[in-house]
Amino acid sequence: MNEQITTEQAKKLLQAIFAEEDTDEDNYPETVSDKVGYSEYVLTHNLSNVGKALNRLSRLNRLLFASEKSGGLPDIITNNELRMALEPLMRVRADANEIVKLLLPIYRETKPEDKPAEMREGERSCENCGNTRCANSVVAYYWDECVKSDFEKHWIPREVQP
DSSP states (O other), X not given: OOOOOOHHHHHHHHHHHHOOOOOOOOOXXXXXXXXXXXXXXXXXXHHHHHHHHHHHHHHHHHHHHHHTTTTOOOHHHHHHHHHHHHHHHHHHHHHHHHXXXXXXXXXXXXXXXXXXXXXXXXXXXXXXXXXXXXXXXXXXXXXXXXXXTTTOSOOOEEOXXX
């Protein structure tokens, strides 16, 4: 097993290692199902990062509470605990931004077209966009956001017209 390889064998081995393969496989999700599955996978694995951050913030909170009587916690400890909490939170934020960029185009492609508001008695619509979906959307109803603005603006209820 201690046999030395020849120069020719070494060259072939290096060429095989560093040869660029012309493949179209980049392991990036392409279908809607793949993208949703990838998003679920990423979020599930980010729970450990959230747990780490929560643990550090909880620890810092207890340290700050305990040190109030003795004049406060040294800055170096506060800084270190915050750094240890921010590292996993930054990973979560980056992954969440990636998922939003991945899923938002799918949401926009599958979103039904907005229809002008046809007010019926007892129905509400949005003053921002005149859309009844703002008032009837589960997301907008509970979180008070306008559908047309991709849930970035608050919707304002328009009074029912008699």
